[in-house]
Amino acid sequence: MAEKEKIDKKEHLLNVAERVFGELGYDGASTRLLAQEAGMNMAMLNYYFGSKDGLLKAVVERRMASTRKSFEEIALQDISSWDKITQVVQLYVSKVATSKYFHKIIFREISVLRPGGTSEVTDFVLENLYANTMHVQQILEEGIKKGEFRPVDVEMTIASIFGTVNYLINSRRLASKILNMDLLDDQVLQEEMKPRLLAYLHDSLKTHLLK
Amino acid sequence: MAEKEKIDKKEHLLNVAERVFGELGYDGASTRLLAQEAGMNMAMLNYYFGSKDGLLKAVVERRMASTRKSFEEIALQDISSWDKITQVVQLYVSKVATSKYFHKIIFREISVLRPGGTSEVTDFVLENLYANTMHVQQILEEGIKKGEFRPVDVEMTIASIFGTVNYLINSRRLASKILNMDLLDDQVLQEEMKPRLLAYLHDSLKTHLLK
């Protein structure tokens, strides 16, 4: 039971840290606040994860591994390039919609230069994101080669897919004004935003890639 | 001549601050570093701009006013909706390409929740960005109404335009890996990225909006 509680408590801290890091950013989330929000003593953070950076690393690693694997599996299937792209979009939007804080963390990590220039967490994030985009690139290039897709700018198409999703998630305060909604809470995100975003990307990619 | 020197020094600090804020983020850019990079004493920062927050505000306000005006002028012209959208894209990409640090600052400002929940700078940024997007929304809706555009999802189209550009600028480290370039310096950004991004957006919007 102690073992169970320990795991639950670590897990709980990870969940809280993901939210607080996502809301306030790495610097904005002090170790004191993180511990307080998780309902535990400050020293427990270092006891569990060694340091604040270790906590961020744990938060990030927890989610990236499974996502990367999903991308790989999609790329390996024996289906049309269009079906692959559809699955990629579906997967990515779902991942983002169910863990919006996490993707804010990720995006910030690759957009801000850490003191000293490099960081273990940043490198890990960059490597995983790059691997994911490479699968998308492969799918697009294959589709073009087979004549299934128009000869579009592959890299820009990738930027368009990920950029559109990121924009809606990372700037929710602006997005909610544009969409004329009070706030983009989880329910609205899941029930309205997600299908709408999927429909748009589907339509946009179809008109741009096919024919 | 004394007057001249004073203005130059404030302006110089603004330029340096824009770069350092963009590279390291607001928290990562300490007042000591900012002053050091600008080659002046720390106290001068407060002397000129009152506070660190005042400096950020000055950096932001300097660029947002002109951009907002440009958006307004485009929307008012008596040309086709398609030509308006083309001009909007051209303007935005140019602005981003010539001041990449600034747009990283902007995007971070609307993506991170400031301590206390609200901030004068954040509100200013949000209001201006919202005004810009409203012009784009108006252009798109007008084009749809006139039958010039397909009945696309207007808000998602806006997210796609701004999101794609933001993605390339804000995650340059990832983008440079995707694009297989050592680094996205200013020259590469201007001479390769910018025309390529413009061509893509032009093609993408054409296939998605027209016909």
Next chain:
DNA sequence: CAAAATTAATCAATCGATTGATTAATTAAC
């Protein structure tokens, strides 16, 4: 009791900001 888990207290370092003092530049006085 011994080991693990948890806490309170405290650490050095760094943060943004302010102080008082000094110099440079501008204006006012005669």
Next chain:
DNA sequence: GTTAATTAATCAATCGATTGATTAATTTTG
């Protein structure tokens, strides 16, 4: 036009607060 008075610009030193992290003491568990 020269000196006196005033303002602007700049600096080193330092403030209190907060940061992430560590220590030592205490409690819980097995």
